[in-house]
Amino acid sequence: MAWQPGQAYSNDLRARVLSAVDRGGRVYEIAPLFEVSVSYIYKALARRHATGIETALPKRGRPGRKLDR
Numbered sequence: 001m002a003w004q005p006g007q008a009y010s011n012d013l014r015a016r017v018l019s020a021v022d023r024g025g026r027v028y029e030i031a032p033l034f035e036v037s038v039s040y041i042y043k044a045l046a047r048r049h050a051t052g053i054e055t056a057l058p059k060r061g062r063p064g065r066k067l068d069r
Helices: 011-022 027-034 038-051
Strands: none
Touching: 011 027, 011 038, 027 038
């Protein structure tokens, strides 16, 4: 199953991207390596700095209709 727009990245990918930045990698070099956007990396870094959380937040909103499942 491939990544879909609107879907959160896996926690494994998040950890690998952030650890690559922590090891001194440049954001513009890391983004194509892991196939993520530069803005995603900056947002993940800002969120980790502000809250200390590296994982994705739970999905928000209402659950889907039962007939759509």
